[in-house]
Amino acid sequence: MASRVLVLYAGGTIGMAPSPDGLRPMDGFAERLHAALAEDAHRLPHFDVQSLEHPIDSAQLRPGDWSAIAAPLIAQWDAYDGFVVLHGTDTLAWTASALSFLLMGADKPVILTGAQIPWLQARSDALGNVHAALQFAARREIREVAVCFGRTLMRGNRCRKRASSDFDAFDSPNAPALARIGIDLQVDERALLSPPARDFRNPPLSTDTVELLTVHPGLSGRRIDALSADPAVRGLILLSYGVGNLPSDDPTLSAALERAAERELVVLNLTQCWQGRVAQDTYASGAALSRLGVIDGADLTPEAAFAKLHYLLAVAHTPAQVRVHLRQPLCGEMRPG
Missing domain, CATH: 3.40.50.40 (Rossmann fold)
Structure with missing residues (x-):
């Protein structure tokens, strides 16, 4: 198992909490996440949590935001064995696709996930998705940007959001799943990407292009x-x-x-x-x-x-x-x- 994983909170429902004005980013997100997963710490890699300075509302995402998400991953690439990006579901597939190009030749797992129901609400899928994403981020054979949601791991640039309210909200219509989550995590190594040489580029991206x-x-x-x-x-x-x-x-x-x-x-x-x-x-x-x-x-x-x-x-x-x-x-x- 990989020794260190960086969890980057980019925004979205998964890190929201109720307030008098509606859902808003919760305080103390990193500490709360560590506490919530403490019982399973022996089954998970060690992870650090970092948040974007300005978390992104998924529906407000712009192409320039992809550079802001990629930047901390590139800056800390050599310090971690894997990465998890927590993101709002509405534009998660768009960001996963963008990161696959900005992190061309990724030689470590970059796993995006989110939640359909806020973490602190009843029946939330948030912790289950994070738990699975952390386990996949510890798999050294995964060397690409992927989306973990519900019970499936998909290539990031092949997945799409297919349902607005199902827990299995994402699908990969033209490519096989990389892994299925059942009693065990079943990785299909034949479907995994053999990446080219690392060629990270993070140019500024224009909204109107x-x-x-x-x-x-x-x-x-x-x-x-x-x-x-x-x-x-x-x-x-x-x-x-x-x-x-x-x-x-x-x-x-x-x-x-x-x-x-x-x-x-x-x-x-x-x-x-x-x-x-x-x-x-x-x-x-x-x-x-x-x-x-x-x-x-x-x-x-x-x-x-x-x-x-x-x-x-x-x-x-x-x-x-x-x-x-x-x-x-x-x-x-x-x-x-």
Whole structure:
């Protein structure tokens, strides 16, 4: 078992307590967590607790906050054998995806978890999730960013929040679970990532760099023009139908995408479907997107695509380089080909 784990409280329900004004971050969180887990101390690694200076309300998360979460992990990487990040559930999958890129080549476990019910309320799932996350953070064979929630450990950049009120709130629709929690912790070592060499980068990330647009009946090229005309926007993610289809009978859409290409906007095409992947050249309407330079997003989740595009736009030098890396799996976020 690993000897030391750092628990970073980034915010969210798991560390909230009732107050006259509603839920707010509890006082003495570190001491309370140690006391609550004291009976199981012999089964858990030694852990220290640190909180962000300004804990993040999950629904208020912005891309720049990912750098604030990554910074203390990078700064103390060599001092600990594993890490647990406590985070609000609404945007936990987005942060897990982002950390997988910012901590590229992680050679230790970074486990994100949270809670559906505040820790001090009846029936809370908080301590159970933290207990499991600490155990996974002590497993040396896990060398990646992962999400532990309910009874499952999932790759961070493959998971999505699937339910607003279930305890098993997260799922990994296009990739197998890394581990299951039953009588024993059953780790599937075949599913674990073999990380590349450590390449941590933590660039500042802009809130306005990437936009996400859901394709819907009646979508007009005016929407794409409005987004691509914004000089701050450098990347656009389309959530299209099925295997990557857009309406093919509206010339304004293709014209708008041509204009977006002219200003070197990076456009990535994902499916709206919960499971499956884009196969952009299957139908004529999708093949037309390829001719316009739209990137086939394969089986990326929207959360992983959003984080990956933010990361690449921050570290790559040209849109052409971004497009090349979007097609390649960098840290297990997509299947090759």
